[in-house]
Amino acid sequence: MDNFSYWEQKHFWHSWDFTVVGGGITGLCSAIYIKRSNPAATVVVLERGVLPSGASTKNAGFACFGSVSEILDDLEHMSENEVFKLIESRHNGLGRLRGLLSDDKLGLTLTGGYEVFDDGKDELYKKCLGSLSYINAELVNSIGKQAFWDASSEIQSFGLSQIKHMIVNREEGILDTGLMMKNLNLLAREEGVEIYNGVEVTRVNSSEAGPVLETSVGDAKTGVCVVATNGLARQLLPDIDVTACRAQILITSQIPDLNLNGAFHHDRGYNYFRNIDNRVLLGGGRHMSKETENTMEMATTEAIQTYLEEILEEHILKGRTYEIAHRWSGIMGMGKSKSVILEKPAENIICAVRLGGMGVALGSQLGFDVAALASN
Numbered sequence: 001m002d003n004f005s006y007w008e009q010k011h012f013w014h015s016w017d018f019t020v021v022g023g024g025i026t027g028l029c030s031a032i033y034i035k036r037s038n039p040a041a042t043v044v045v046l047e048r049g050v051l052p053s054g055a056s057t058k059n060a061g062f063a064c065f066g067s068v069s070e071i072l073d074d075l076e077h078m079s080e081n082e083v084f085k086l087i088e089s090r091h092n093g094l095g096r097l098r099g100l101l102s103d104d105k106l107g108l109t110l111t112g113g114y115e116v117f118d119d120g121k122d123e124l125y126k127k128c129l130g131s132l133s134y135i136n137a138e139l140v141n142s143i144g145k146q147a148f149w150d151a152s153s154e155i156q157s158f159g160l161s162q163i164k165h166m167i168v169n170r171e172e173g174i175l176d177t178g179l180m181m182k183n184l185n186l187l188a189r190e191e192g193v194e195i196y197n198g199v200e201v202t203r204v205n206s207s208e209a210g211p212v213l214e215t216s217v218g219d220a221k222t223g224v225c226v227v228a229t230n231g232l233a234r235q236l237l238p239d240i241d242v243t244a245c246r247a248q249i250l251i252t253s254q255i256p257d258l259n260l261n262g263a264f265h266h267d268r269g270y271n272y273f274r275n276i277d278n279r280v281l282l283g284g285g286r287h288m289s290k291e292t293e294n295t296m297e298m299a300t301t302e303a304i305q306t307y308l309e310e311i312l313e314e315h316i317l318k319g320r321t322y323e324i325a326h327r328w329s330g331i332m333g334m335g336k337s338k339s340v341i342l343e344k345p346a347e348n349i350i351c352a353v354r355l356g357g358m359g360v361a362l363g364s365q366l367g368f369d370v371a372a373l374a375s376n
Contacts, residue, residue: 023047029367058330107176
């Protein structure tokens with residue numbers, strides 16, 4: 001910062017009213033809503049990477065709020081009220097995201113979300129099927145409509161192999177992750193938000209005059225600081241209940257006549273796949289090795305990638321010719337609870353993290369709630 005010019009210090013690097021750390025979905029939405037509530041304020045987003053560093057530009061592009069087996073699993077660890085309030089937040093968040101950006105700017109199509117059950121999962125399927133009436137009734141109370149139906153008769157239309165049963169959520173769909181983030185960035189700038197990439201915040205200090213941020217280019221003062229780094233939050237707030245969890249993904253070469261139209265969930269949502277540009281995108285496998293996948297390291301591993309390739313060969317593209325075109329990973333934020341963390345760990349510092357792998361659904365709603373808290 002010592003080498004900043006007079007102009008840079010005057011117009012760019014000075015004391016800001018609101019600073020959001022993290023340029024992902026939650027960070028950008030927080031900044032947009034804060035700026036709308038405080039049009040005269042200086043609102044800045046600091047992002048350490050050229051692109052968002054966690055999962056916002058690395059996820060699978062699922063516009064979803066939970067499969068039946070996920071909901072049943074959550075009900076074993078959370079109260080009924082907590083589970084359906086969380087579903088309501090995810091559903092509302094998707095609606096709020098569509099309000100910020102049009103479906104065209106999201107690349108969104110409500111194809112339906114399909115939970116598939118392979119051989120050996122008959123008991124799980126029966127348990128899920130037997131719960132549909134109960135879950136749908138609760139959804140009417142929380143989101144105003146039923147969502148789940150048995151869709152086993154549609155399995156052949158997708159060309160899936162060794163899949164015996166399927167349940168559909170008609171309210172889910174798929175979107176284009178890159179297009180969404182590109183347009184969120186454009187919207188934030190149009191609203192007057194300043195975005196600085198390549199600036200890593202290494203520490204957030206509380207003071208009577210307001211938070212002071214230690215960054216890779218020098219210290220910065222702000223009136224309110226919002227930490228929206230999700231799975232990477234403990235780097236700044238070590239006492240927060242967030243665990244960094246890696247999600248690995250692969251994508252195939254283009255495949256002619258790929259009849260795979262939907263957001264597909266497998267094995268309680270731990271695995272997921274879809275069609276993007278006539279390619280199969282497949283991610284997951286974290287449950288096969290949680291010890292290694294609870295990490296901040298952006299990498300792929302042979303064990304998880306081999307597991308994903310086996311699913312691809314056995315269930316999705318059996319007998320088809322294809323190649324693996326690309327592999328990558330992203331970092332999610334998990335914790336002891338699936339509930340989002342929105343709290344003030346210190347005066348004028350707001351923490352908005354732990355989206356539990358549902359950042360697409362929860363990020364915009366969390367950003368809206370951040371703005372309400374920050375403006376107060």
